[in-house]
Amino acid sequence: MRLKHYEDNGKLFIRLLLSITLCIVVTLVVSSAILFTLFNRIALKQVYQSDLAALNQTSKEVVGMTESAQTLSFQLYQNLTISKLMFYAKPSIYDSVAAMQELSNYLNSMPFIKSIYVYNPNSPYVYLSSNSKQNGLLAPSELADQDILKMLDDYQDYKPFTPIPRTIPVDVDSTERQAVYTYLCYDAIGLTDKVNSAIIVNIDAQWINRDIGSHNGQANNGKSFIIDNRGRLLSGDNLLVGRSGDEATTLIHRIVADEDSDYFIDQSGGEKSLVSYTKPDSLEWRYVRITPYSDVTRQVNGIRVLTIAVAAAILAAGLIASFVLSRRLFMPIDRMASRMRTLETEKRNSLLTLRQDILRNLVLGREALNPRPLRRRMDDLGIEFDFQNEYRMALLAIDRFQSFSDSSGPDARVYKYAIMNICYELASQSYKVETVDMDADGVLLLLGNSQAAPFDDQELLESVLRHIQQAILEHLRIGVTIAYTDADSHAVHVHTMYKRVKQAAQHRLFEGYRALIRASDVIMPMLKEYVYPVDKEKRLIESVAAGKVDEAMQLINCMVNETRSHSVQVARWLLSHLTMVLTNVLHSLQRSHAIVFERSPEHMLATSDQPFETLQEAEAVFQALLEEVRDKLAEKRSMRHEDLIKHIHQIIDEHxxxxxxxxxxxxxxxxxxxxxxxxxxxxxxxxxxxxxxxxxxxxxxxxxxxxxxxxxxxxxxxxxxxxxxxxxxxxxxxxxxxxxxxxxxxxxxxxxxxxx
Incomplete structure (x- = not known):
């Protein structure tokens, strides 16, 4: 009772230790989560403020460029020479040349200007000054930039002096297009709702793109966009329409609905991103910066990893200290409990050994069959199995026992005890059960009538044995062949029944691995004496010497199948004799053909100490042997032929x-x-x-x-x-x-x- 009390105290201490540890873990996790959340918010705010400052600076630069374009347009309108092109349907050639020279001077003095159009609807020409091949006086139909004519027809859709992002042909004979800002300055006073005159200035988009695209030099994958006064989302890299679809529409609506600058977290391009945006500027444009969330929180992730590492280190140190302290406190109690467990284990093992010895001696015929003394001894050891009632035996033979012994080593006995436990657990549901380790490759299963199930039910018996085979294979990865006897009810027949089931288990040679063998089906009196086929042996030797694998295997199979009507001993003798015959043939080939095998003939075949367990195993060994012989002979012939070819080539080269x-x-x-x-x-x-x-x-x-x-x-x-x-x-x-x-x-x- 005291030991039980101490064990309960130990469990209480463990619960307290686990509770304290859990509190520490929860505290560390919650505090780390709060710190990580705060760090995330700080990082988002910093990136937003940096993006907003850069976007506002970009907005000022675009507005400044717009003001420059507006000033230029006013200068062109006020230039007397150029105004003649706008107000006279047919200016003189001198006026045209002078005006075009003025336009060329403006174009050369301002490198950010791509081209200047002067438009007079009453003139048959459009006056164009540009850096491309198309220059001078052009008929409207000759103009490569036909889109500008449509814009002039729909001038009400565009605000004067507001940049219009678009693309124009690079040259008259080129399909390539370039991005520009177009500024319209026009006179539409009158009742015709048409432009009376207009000056169009196209500014190279690259002059603004270098400030809008990947601005502020941030080392991340962020992208900048513009929402213009027409509600289009334009890429900051080329001022073209950037994105489309439901995602872009939702993004635009969310930003336009807010009249101030702000930021939010949303999916962009299938990736979680930080979206920062400005309030509308004087052009009613808004600037947007989309930064991948992973770039924003990269530094925070590093802090999180460091925090988790520190917390884990603290937790590990606390656990180690708690474990050491608990060991010091409970070491005396643990020693006492360990001693008690040792004594109990020794008693149990001693009892198990005695039980195994008496049952093993009984089935091997070494125990005297005096019913009353035997019963008394069995009761003392806790053996309830009754040999005076109906019982039967099942012998489990471990398949590939030599390989099992080599791989398991000293743990072989442990595996056999595990097999015994599986047998007991599964068979005890239907029968009274005792298991016996027979000190070789076998485990003996004694099945008695328990009244829980019909003892003569053959299907139930085979089902239980199949279930045992499957469980051993699944849990231990060991295959077993099971031989079983019919029922008996006489204790004096125990040894005879064991010899019968052991003899039946040897029929694994014919039945193969994981077979279920009924002793009464395979043990039969020998009907005729076996006669060894000497003629087939001679043909076998000739086939092997000639490297004819198929013919040799057919002879071996024929000779082995002839033994199926005889005892297992006859089949084993035949396999041993064939092994000897093939060994002699290999030695003969080594001497006569100078063939060198990778292993000696004795090691290539199973020896008498390790007999074949099944015919399939023997056939596989013989097959591998014959194939190696065939390959060696073919290799030898091939080498002779190669030497002959080399000699022929030498003769040709010399003669x-x-x-x-x-x-x-x-x-x-x-x-x-x-x-x-x-x-x-x-x-x-x-x-x-x-x-x-x-x-x-x-x-x-x-x-x-x-x-x-x-x-x-x-x-x-x-x-x-x-x-x-x-x-x-x-x-x-x-x-x-x-x-x-x-x-x-x-x-x-x-x-x-x-x-x-």
């Missing part, structure tokens, strides 16, 4: 000048038949031998034609042709020209190079 050089001549030199030499050469190189001889001779003839002064007949003789005419035909077939023409061409090319 290409011999007129007797031919397939038969080379075959005689090699002491081989011409048909064999020709076939192997064509098979390896994909070329006929005579074609290769001719190709080598042609290559040598090129060298002699280029590097010597021998005649064509001498060259033909030197490369092995006795007939110069035949050499001529072969050379022209290969290169498309005769030897003589080829030499003349080479000489001509060298002469050109020398002159150059």
């Amino acid at each position: 290409y000048g011999d007129s007797n050089l031919s397939l038969n001549w080379i075959a005689d030199r090699l002491d081989l038949s011409p048909s064999y030499v020709g076939r192997i050469y064509k098979q390896i190189t994909l070329n006929a031998l005579i074609d290769v001889i001719n190709s080598v001779r042609m290559e040598r003839s090129i060298e002699l034609l280029e590097g010597t002064h021998y005649s064509v007949a001498e060259i033909a003789e030197r490369i092995g042709y006795t007939n110069p005419s035949y050499f001529y035909r072969m050379f022209k077939k290969h290169y498309g020209v005769t030897p003589t023409d080829y030499r003349r061409r080479i000489a001509g090319d060298e002469g050109k190079v020398a002159k150059g």
